[in-house]
């Protein structure tokens with residue numbers, strides 16, 4: 001993995017492909033690489049859809065190897081949603097295939113002129129860019145069906161749906177899973193719009209003729225990976241909870257803790273949470289059956305397999321198993337308690353290319369504004385369809401929750417730096433509130449998952465209702481996450497490595513054996529700090545100040561039932577999160 005592929009879509013005579021070594025970016029992968037390139041090459045004050053912005057697609061350092069759970073893909077740019085730096089992370093097959101091809105990053109850059117729509121193929125022969133207007137406005141599933149006719153289904157596709165082509169601020173980049181379904185998404189921050197602004201509809205990554213990457217020290221690698229997998233299987237969350245129930249196991253947990261934001265963050269519990277819980281979902285999936293119904297990996301080589309496949313009542317594939325955050329966003333957040341409706345909304349989001357969190361929160365804000373009623377399932381489906389078709393109302397929804405709130409005169413927009421809050425109320429889970437406020441990415445639970453020590457009692461035990469100690473917890477998790485996002489390992493390995501020192505050591509050993517390094521835990525922490533400093537620097541130059549590291553004021557004013565708490569972590573402590 002020593003090549004960076006650049007595609008200048010604005011070159012005279014048509015897109016120009018160049019290739020270069022890693023140079024000053026050597027040692028970086030995944031988020032470290034996307035953020036390093038964006039920080040060095042994108043003017044922080046540029047328009048996110050303009051020619052100066054770049055889209056960087058980078059697998060992690062372990063991509064293409066046999067290391068378990070290491071096939072995550074990073075996508076970076078200046079975000080159209082937040083106006084700051086963005087790294088969005090996806091599963092799917094593309095990261096491992098890019099790794100096997102020796103590609104550390106693909107950079108889309110330059111000014112796209114005219115109406116040409118590009119299809120890019122990357123394989124052992126090189127990179128081919130073709131104009132293919134027949135792909136215009138195809139939803140992701142139809143696009144993959146069409147591409148399959150010429151490419152087969154042994155490739156991976158990285159694509160945008162109509163939302164990305166229309167350059168909506170809520171638009172994703174889809175990545176195909178092992179069954180060649182475009183069900184995995186770099187979801188947050190509107191990265192699809194940046195790909196759309198470069199005129200690129202799809203990137204086909206063909207690994208034919210490649211092999212898995214060989215470690216520098218194969219024996220050491222094998223032993224370390226075995227110990228790592230054993231540690232993942234030993235831990236209660238990664239060994240049992242996630243494989244059996246998926247991430248939606250959190251619905252009952254958060255609801256019982258009073259931190260489940262229902263009705264557009266109007267209360268901390270949802271009275272029909274049991275109807276959409278992970279336990280109910282797993283029972284339904286078992287009853288309906290079908291391949292990979294309750295346990296499935298988003299990419300091959302994951303030993304946790306937190307995902308699943310959702311079939312309708314007639315046994316037809318509907319979508320991948322909706323994640324907890326999706327079930328919450330389209331479910332309890334909107335007063336909807338029908339899993340089939342949630343699954344349908346998840347499919348529509350994936351098909352058009354919308355982030356399920358941003359879309360669910362946008363609909364919740366629209367419900368608060370009275371556009372439709374809370375609980376109106378048919379109305380919610382209609383709104384996503386409108387967004388997918390680009391009607392005027394749909395374009396408002398596709399611009400994200402903050403825009404919906406502005407258009408309809410709603411104060412209660414649960415966003416930070418323009419990005420919608422996920423499925424944990426910051427008043428009752430204060431550690432995650434600190435992450436929402438201070439993350440370089442806008443409101444993002446994955447940037448520093450303080451739910452672990454606050455609620456799950458993993459990696460510590462901090463009272464979720466108390467402001468004390470939350471800044472320290474969030475800081476440490478944000479640093480660790482930035483480093484993890486650079487390796488390509490899935491964030492969910494954090495449950496095991498936070499609780500089990502030997503599993504953490506085994507993970508670091510797989511990296512060392514793969515690359516012939518001798519990294520220590522301290523080196524990993526330093527990498528995380530380096531990434532956050534770069535990202536903070538970019539955001540500061542883009543105009544962000546400490547006033548942007550705050551939650552909307554109503555979270556400090558309106559008590560949340562049932563605990564009747566407000567967000568009360570002092571501003572001075574929020575200002576210290578990045579003081580390292």
Ligand code: SF4
Nearest residue numbers: 297298302304306490
């Ligand atoms: S744990 Fe889940 S999200 Fe993570 S790599 Fe495995 S299947 Fe994908």
